Amino acid sequence: MRSKIGLLVVFTIIFIIPTLNYAFAAGDEPGEYLDRRVVIWNLFFRMMVVAFTIGAVVSGTMVWLVWRFRESNPNAKPTKYEETGEW
Amino acid sequence: MVLELQKPRPIWQIMFSTHHTDVGLLYLIMSLAFFFMGGVLALFIRIELFLPGPQIIADSMTFNRMFTVHGTTLIFLFILPFASAVGNYFVPIMVRYKDMAYPKLNAIAFWMLPPAGALVWLGFADFTWYAQPPYSVISAPAPAADMWIFGLKIIGISQVLGSINFIVTILKCKHPDLPLSKMPLMAWSFLSSSLIVIVAIPTFAAALLMLLTDRMGMSGFFDPNVGGDPIAYSHLFWFTFHPEVYVLVIPAIGMMYEIIPRFSRKPIFSHSSGVFAFIMLAMVSFASWAHHMYATGMSFTEKTVFMVGTLAAVPASAMHVFNFLATMWGGRIKFATPMMWSVGGIALFFAAGAGGVVNSAMPLDFITHDSYWVVGHFHLFVMGTIAFGSFGFAYYMFPYVTGRMYHEKLGQVHFVLSFVGAILVFFTQHILGLFGMPRRVYDYPPFPEWIAMNQIITMGAVLLAIGAAIWLGNFIYSMGRGKPADMEDPFKLGGKYYYPYQQKTPHHD
Numbered sequence: 001m002r003s004k005i006g007l008l009v010v011f012t013i014i015f016i017i018p019t020l021n022y023a024f025a026a027g028d029e030p031g032e033y034l035d036r037r038v039v040i041w042n043l044f045f046r047m048m049v050v051a052f053t054i055g056a057v058v059s060g061t062m063v064w065l066v067w068r069f070r071e072s073n074p075n076a077k078p079t080k081y082e083e084t085g086e087w
Numbered sequence: 088m089v090l091e092l093q094k095p096r097p098i099w100q101i102m103f104s105t106h107h108t109d110v111g112l113l114y115l116i117m118s119l120a121f122f123f124m125g126g127v128l129a130l131f132i133r134i135e136l137f138l139p140g141p142q143i144i145a146d147s148m149t150f151n152r153m154f155t156v157h158g159t160t161l162i163f164l165f166i167l168p169f170a171s172a173v174g175n176y177f178v179p180i181m182v183r184y185k186d187m188a189y190p191k192l193n194a195i196a197f198w199m200l201p202p203a204g205a206l207v208w209l210g211f212a213d214f215t216w217y218a219q220p221p222y223s224v225i226s227a228p229a230p231a232a233d234m235w236i237f238g239l240k241i242i243g244i245s246q247v248l249g250s251i252n253f254i255v256t257i258l259k260c261k262h263p264d265l266p267l268s269k270m271p272l273m274a275w276s277f278l279s280s281s282l283i284v285i286v287a288i289p290t291f292a293a294a295l296l297m298l299l300t301d302r303m304g305m306s307g308f309f310d311p312n313v314g315g316d317p318i319a320y321s322h323l324f325w326f327t328f329h330p331e332v333y334v335l336v337i338p339a340i341g342m343m344y345e346i347i348p349r350f351s352r353k354p355i356f357s358h359s360s361g362v363f364a365f366i367m368l369a370m371v372s373f374a375s376w377a378h379h380m381y382a383t384g385m386s387f388t389e390k391t392v393f394m395v396g397t398l399a400a401v402p403a404s405a406m407h408v409f410n411f412l413a414t415m416w417g418g419r420i421k422f423a424t425p426m427m428w429s430v431g432g433i434a435l436f437f438a439a440g441a442g443g444v445v446n447s448a449m450p451l452d453f454i455t456h457d458s459y460w461v462v463g464h465f466h467l468f469v470m471g472t473i474a475f476g477s478f479g480f481a482y483y484m485f486p487y488v489t490g491r492m493y494h495e496k497l498g499q500v501h502f503v504l505s506f507v508g509a510i511l512v513f514f515t516q517h518i519l520g521l522f523g524m525p526r527r528v529y530d531y532p533p534f535p536e537w538i539a540m541n542q543i544i545t546m547g548a549v550l551l552a553i554g555a556a557i558w559l560g561n562f563i564y565s566m567g568r569g570k571p572a573d574m575e576d577p578f579k580l581g582g583k584y585y586y587p588y589q590q591k592t593p594h595h596d
Contacts (some may be wrong), residue, residue: 013413019133041450048445055441061412061435071419079352079419087354 105190110197111175112488117197119481121204123162126555128153131365133512133548136541138534141405146528151213152231156214157236162335164241166206166469169477170338171197171249175199176484177345178253181274182261187252196248203241210234211448215527217324221310224301236299243288243295250281272361276341279369280334286373287334291327294320296586306356325327333372334402336436336468337365337475340407343429346483347411350426351418352580360406368402371553374399378447379558382456390449397447404440406428423578425497428479430508435471435513442517443468467513469549478505478558486563486572493565497557504554513548 070076081087102107132154144150175193179186187193212235214223223232257278261270298320300306307313309320332462348355355361374396381390411433420426442464445451455461478501485493519540524531531537573579 005309010594037450043448047448051444055437058408058412058437059434062430064109065412065415066420066422066430067344069415069418069420071421076419079417082352082419085581087482 105186105194107175107179107187107193109188110187110193111172112191113197114168114172114175115481115484115488117200117204118165118172119158121164121168123555123559124208124554125157125165128160129553130548132157133439133545135260135432135529136531137495137545138530138541141530144529148213150529151215151527152211155212155215155235156207157178158543159207159212159239160204160311162216162469163239163467164207166244166335166473167246167479168197169199169481170280173273173338173477173480173484174249174253176487178274178277179254179260181271182267184255184256184260184262187543188260189252192248193252196245196252199241199245199248203245206234206238206241210238217328218298220301220315220320221223221296221311223298224310224315224317225312227302229302233302236295236302237481240292242297243292245388247288249513250284251282253277253281254285261568268359268362268365270342272355272358272365273338273341275362275365276337276344279365280337281336282331282339283369283436287330290323293323294323294327297323311334317472318380320385321380322377323380326373327399329376329379330372332468333368335473335534337368339432339473340365340436342476342480342483343411343432344477346425346429347414349580350423350429350578351415351420353414353418356413357415358409364403364406364410368400368405371396371403375447375452376495378452381449394447394449398444401440401444404436408437421580422496423482424493424502425479425483425503427499428475428482432472432475432479435467435475435509439464439467439472443456455520457525458520459516459524459526462526463513463516463520466516467509471509475505475509478502483563484576485565486577489566489569490572491578492572493569494561497561501554501558501561504550504557508547508550508554512544512551515547519544519550 067073068075079087099417101112103410104110115449131144132150134141135150142445143151175187177434181243210233212218212227212231214227214235216230218232254521257270259273261267278459297306297308301308301315309315309317311317344355344361375393377385377389377393378397383394417570422430441447442460446455446460446464482493482498485491520526522534522536522540524537531541
């Protein structure tokens with residue numbers, strides 16, 4: 001599990017650092033080759049795609065959790081903690 | 088937990104008591120009273136904006152006064168004191184101590200708030216809840232502005248005293264057998280938010296003092312006529328009040344940590360990740376204040392630093408959300424009123440957080456700055472998350488405080504109306520902002536889209552108001568005539584509550 005998390009961190013860093021480097025690549029002088037606004041808007045749109053994807057997954061999960069684990073669901077069964085009364 | 092209202096006592100016994108539950112009860116009553124007062128102002132504001140042109144409010148100055156007092160009241164006199172009420176009731180019990188560490192100081196911290204509230208309401212200042220200079224220095228009418236400044240000063244002192252009390256109670260008075268690693272997450276939430284207050288508030292205290300001396304003509308810190316810098320005030324203000332947002336939200340999350348495992352009939356999925364996320368939020372809360380000020384001419388590098396600082400709050404917030412979802416997973420969830428509020432609060436917390444991520448990205452921030460988007464985003468946090476968590480906890484506390492049960496169906500109707508109302512109001516405000524409507528305006532041009540969206544928002548506000556009225560009626564009726572609560576298990580969940588021994592030994596016996 002730890003190695004998977006480590007791998008995820010590494011991939012995240014590999015993705016973020018070049019993106020930020022692009023954003024900072026240009027200096028403050030006029031006539032620069034890189035248009036920082038375009039770069040930052042691209043970053044923003046990518047963030048939005050990620051945000052909406054995660055948002056859809058989390059919201060969907062929450063709706064399913066509420067439906068599936070409500071006590072009135074026919075498949076609901078007592079949790080193992082209810083036997084001991086400790087939670 | 089203890090019974091407060093089941094056994095009638097003269098009101099002066101509660102008023103002059105220093106016991107933590109009595110002080111908690113005073114905080115609770117005062118905060119709910121201010122919630123309804125601030126809510127009425129919000130309703131006036133929304134009715135005024137139902138159509139373009141003057142409707143029910145005489146002039147723009149009165150409108151400005153109303154939304155200033157609305158914001159000040161609901162932030163400083165409802166949300167913060169409500170958290171103090173919950174903390175006073177539960178933190179000493181959670182750390183297994185007989186009372187707060189400094190009971191008299193605790194009572195003093197509470198009794199500073201009514202005069203502060205009176206100053207804010209009798210003055211009725213007009214310069215918004217952050218008193219932005221140069222207007223607040225040069226033009227804001229006296230004595231309203233000065234009364235607001237003194238009121239906020241007193242509230243700040245009260246907050247610092249209360250926070251010191253929570254920190255000492257938790258760190259120094261907790262039972263020796265209770266390690267911090269096992270302390271309930273709600274107590275952790277009060278510890279972390281109190282630490283933020285101690286670090287953040289002095290800056291605003293200084294800013295208020297500078298504002299006051301500027302207004303008196305003794306100094307010119309923020310007055311551009313004498314070389315002062317209004318932007319400096321913004322930095323000082325947001326250095327305090329961005330962390331303060333976390334002071335508001337962290338206890339509400341702590342309240343959800345109390346409710347969700349209980350009603351899911353499972354322990355919390357990961358106690359340690361909850362602790363870690365609270366500590367992370369407390370630290371990164373200080374790394375993002377200037378994202379409120381992208382439009383003030385900051386350099387690209389500064390803006391990027393604060394954008395990244397703001398985004399640093401995302402993993403910690405997400406840890407809380409995932410912790411809640413994982414706790415519910417595999418549970419047998421009873422959707423009584425407190426649980427409905429908590430789940431609704433999580434959903435809106437996630438939506439508000441997503442809006443915050445968008446806001447913190449500087450390209451979009453320039454589009455949304457000072458628009459209704461900001462109003463929608465902020466209110467989705469304070470109403471959709473913090474107030475939802477607080478309302479849920481008010482229902483959860485009700486049987487412990489009164490010894491009676493509230494009317495369950497009416498509680499659920501209150502939730503449904505508020506959830507639908509909150510979505511109608513705050514989601515539409517986001518879209519209205521993208522359509523270009525500026526915030527804090529008394530009137531607006533008759534663009535069909537603006538009119539339609541303002542009317543949707545007002546209808547949503549009416550739903551919220553109806554829900555709040557039902558809540559008030561439910562609580563007042565149930566306090567006197569509700570069914571007696573089963574104090575061993577008021578919500579019929581089975582199992583043992585965290586602190587059953589306290590239920591059997593009310594301190595008034």
